[in-house]
Amino acid sequence: MAERETWESRLGFILAAVGSAVGLGNIWGFPFQAGQNGGAAFLVVYLAVVFLIGFPAILMEFVVGRRSRRNPIDAFRELGHGAWAVAGIVGTFTAFWILSFYSVIGGWVLRYLGGSVTGAYFGDATGYFNAVATGPEAVALHAVFMLLVIGIVAFGVEDGIERSAKVMVPSIVVLLLGLGVWASTLANAGAGYEYYLSPDVDVIVNNIASILPSAVGQAFFTLSLGMGAMIAYSSYLGRDDSLPRDGGIIVIFNTLVGLLAGFVVFPILFNLGIEPGSGGSGTAFKTLGGAFGQIPSGELVGVVFFFVLLLAALSSAISLLEVVTSFAVENTSYSRPTVAVGVGALVFLLGVPSALYSDYLMWFNLLAYDLFLPAAVLLLALFIGWVYPSGAVDELTQGSGVSATFNTVWLWFVRIVIPAGILLTLVLGVQELLVVGGVLESAVFLG
Ligand code: PFF
Numbered sequence: 001m002a003e004r005e006t007w008e009s010r011l012g013f014i015l016a017a018v019g020s021a022v023g024l025g026n027i028w029g030f031p032f033q034a035g036q037n038g039g040a041a042f043l044v045v046y047l048a049v050v051f052l053i054g055f056p057a058i059l060m061e062f063v064v065g066r067r068s069r070r071n072p073i074d075a076f077r078e079l080g081h082g083a084w085a086v087a088g089i090v091g092t093f094t095a096f097w098i099l100s101f102y103s104v105i106g107g108w109v110l111r112y113l114g115g116s117v118t119g120a121y122f123g124d125a126t127g128y129f130n131a132v133a134t135g136p137e138a139v140a141l142h143a144v145f146m147l148l149v150i151g152i153v154a155f156g157v158e159d160g161i162e163r164s165a166k167v168m169v170p171s172i173v174v175l176l177l178g179l180g181v182w183a184s185t186l187a188n189a190g191a192g193y194e195y196y197l198s199p200d201v202d203v204i205v206n207n208i209a210s211i212l213p214s215a216v217g218q219a220f221f222t223l224s225l226g227m228g229a230m231i232a233y234s235s236y237l238g239r240d241d242s243l244p245r246d247g248g249i250i251v252i253f254n255t256l257v258g259l260l261a262g263f264v265v266f267p268i269l270f271n272l273g274i275e276p277g278s279g280g281s282g283t284a285f286k287t288l289g290g291a292f293g294q295i296p297s298g299e300l301v302g303v304v305f306f307f308v309l310l311l312a313a314l315s316s317a318i319s320l321l322e323v324v325t326s327f328a329v330e331n332t333s334y335s336r337p338t339v340a341v342g343v344g345a346l347v348f349l350l351g352v353p354s355a356l357y358s359d360y361l362m363w364f365n366l367l368a369y370d371l372f373l374p375a376a377v378l379l380l381a382l383f384i385g386w387v388y389p390s391g392a393v394d395e396l397t398q399g400s401g402v403s404a405t406f407n408t409v410w411l412w413f414v415r416i417v418i419p420a421g422i423l424l425t426l427v428l429g430v431q432e433l434l435v436v437g438g439v440l441e442s443a444v445f446l447g
Contacts, residue, residue, distance in 0.1 A: 004069060005157040006236050012162040013237055014249055016319070019165040020229050021254035022172060023316030024105055025222040027309055030258040031265035032284050033218050035276030037211050040199035043262075045208070046215040047255070053421045054219040055251050056413040057377055058230055059396060060384045062243045065234030067395040071326040072228030075235065081387060087379035091228035094372040095323040096343075098227060100351035101364045102320065103149065106313045107141030107355065108133060108285065109306055115289075116302030122293030126286045133282060138355040143348055149317045150344035153325055154337040157236050161318055168311045175308045176260050182301065183267040192266030195276065209428050216425040217369050222254060226376035229319040232326050242400040244410075264305070271295065282358070321347070378422045385415035 007013040034042040068075035073088035111132055115121045121128035132138065152160045183189060204211065220226050234243075268291050269276050292302040321344060328339040354361035384392045392414075393407045 004236070006238060007162055008158050009162075010241055010246070012158070012166065013233065013241070014246055014253075015169045016161050016165040016315075017224075017230065017233050017246075017250045018253050018257075019169045019315030020224045020233065020319035021222060021250060021316070022169070022257045023222070023224075023312045024102065024109075024309065025218065025316075026254065026258040027176070027261040027312050028284055029218065030222065031262045031276075033214055034196065034262060035266075035269075037214055038200070038203040038207055039195040039266075039276065040197055041203040041207065042211055042215065043196065043259075044199045044204060045211045046218060049212075049215045049219045049421070050223070050251060050255055052413070053216065053418055054223045054225070055247060056410055057220070057225050057381070057418055058223055058247045058251060059243055059410060060380050060392070060414055060418075061225060061228075061230035062234040062237075062247055063384065063392045063395045064380070065231040066237045066239065066241075066243065066398075067391065069235050071235065071330050072231040072323055073327050074330060075231060076383070079388060079391060081383065084379070084383045084387065087376060087383055088228060088231070090372060090379060091226055091231070091376040092323050092327055094368055094376055095227040095229060095320045096347060096350070097364065097372065098368050099149075099317060099320040099347050101354040101361045102313070102317055103145045103347065104138060104142045104351050104355045104361060106145035106149075106310070106317060107138055107143075109309045109313055110141050110144060111137075112285065112289065113303065113306040113310060116292065116299055116306055119293075119299060121289045122298065125290035125293060129282060129286045129289065133285075134356055134358055139352055142351050142355045145313075145317070146344050146348045146351075148314060149321050150340045152314070152318045153321045153344075154340040156336055157322075161322060164318070165315055168315045172308055172311050172315075173257065175304055176257065176264065179301065179304060179308070180260055180263040183264050186267045186271040186295070188270045188273075189267035192268075192270035193263070195270065196262050196266045213425040213428045216421055217373070220373050220377055221369065222258060223251065224316065224319060226373040226380075227320065228323040228376075232323045233319060235326070240399040242402070243396055243398075244400050244402050244406065268295070374422045374426060378419055381414050381418040381422070385411065385419075389415075 007016070030046075034040075034046070064075050064079070065072075068078040070078045071088075072091050073085050076082060076085040076088055112121065115128070152164050154160065155163075224230055265288070266276060268288065272291050272294055274287055274291065288305070289302075292298040292305070295301065321340065324343045324347075325336065325340050328334070328343055329336050332339065334342070354364055389411055393411060396402070396407055396410065
């Protein structure tokens with residue numbers, strides 16, 4: 001086996017991890033989840049979940065990755081607990097599974113980027129979406145998106161992932177800020193902010209059963225948890241970094257980008273009197289697409305928006321492919337480029353049904369979001385909290401200088417709060433499953 005790669009710099013790791021976290025989930029999913037779940041009410045619950053469950057959970061993945069310096073499956077063997085590789089297997093499988101439809105949506109984004117230049121979707125945004133979301137062209141664009149992802153991952157950790165993240169992540173932030181400033185000039189932007197930022201306690205209390213599962217699912221998804229991505233990325237770290245500090249930066253950065261996306265989306269919707277979150281994601285493409293058709297300079301705004309979305313989707317997709325690639329590179333004699341192409345081709349095939357039939361995409365997403373992903377995080381929390389606590393705390397301490405109290409509090413969050421949050425979510429989620437309409441709304445950010 002060739003010598004294992006490492007990040008060139010700490011900043012490179014942080015940018016790559018932020019690139020993984022910031023994706024369709026933030027720019028697309030988050031404002032629409034918020035729209036479907038009462039706006040500011042969702043925001044409050046989501047922020048609490050991100051810091052109380054998401055932050056401790058990302059540290060669990062960092063601990064496993066950096067201590068083992070192995071891919072997310074072999075990591076557990078390396079730590080002396082081979083049976084728990086099941087947690088890594090679930091995560092790696094989920095990465096593979098999610099990438100298959102994430103890439104189909106990446107293909108839609110490519111399509112809409114082109115459509116913004118030509119104005120193709122401006123006249124009849126709904127008809128356009130229905131025409132292009134599935135079918136042979138959707139398959140072709142899914143293939144193009146996968147080729148871009150494979151191209152980056154084939155170059156390796158430092159030359160592919162790190163280098164591309166150093167360009168993509170700052171571009172996302174700058175362009176999104178520009179869009180936010182532009183959106184603030186729209187008439188009725190104030191009503192958008194109000195909806196987004198003024199929580200109504202009654203709405204939270206009355207709807208907690210539907211808000212909480214959505215918020216937990218969104219927090220895991222957006223922080224790239226439960227799919228081995230953060231294990232894989234942290235496995236290329238040196239030992240002298242502070243995991244809590246880097247984790248904190250990544251969580252805060254990712255949250256700010258999600259918030260910023262809301263500052264772009266809600267003023268646009270309120271400007272045109274569109275009900276936020278009506279429908280789901282397909283509707284998201286339709287609603288925003290329709291909005292770009294109606295506002296002044298819509299072409300330019302559309303191009304910038306979908307370009308940002310493309311960068312965000314790419315920098316996330318590469319981390320999903322890296323999970324499976326790192327496992328295959330470390331367990332076969334094939335070179336990284338060969339493995340990236342081979343794994344990428346399999347992911348492409350798995351995604352073909354989602355590119356042909358929207359029901360497949362919906363069910364792929366539903367299963368991943370509601371089942372695989374919480375299961376993987378739960379397994380990891382049980383492992384770290386109850387099987388491997390002293391090794392985990394030892395690793396967390398390396399290079400961090402955090403106090404013993406921090407470690408103890410973290411451990412109890414891992415032992416109790418994360419599993420309780422997931423179990424509660426599963427129970428509430430199942431309750432919702434009983435109401436079929438509710439299932440689709442709560443679990444599918446894409447719809
Ligand atoms: N965090 C990404 C998003 O918000 O779109 C999605 C994602 C990427 C999830 C990578 C998981 C992952 F491993």
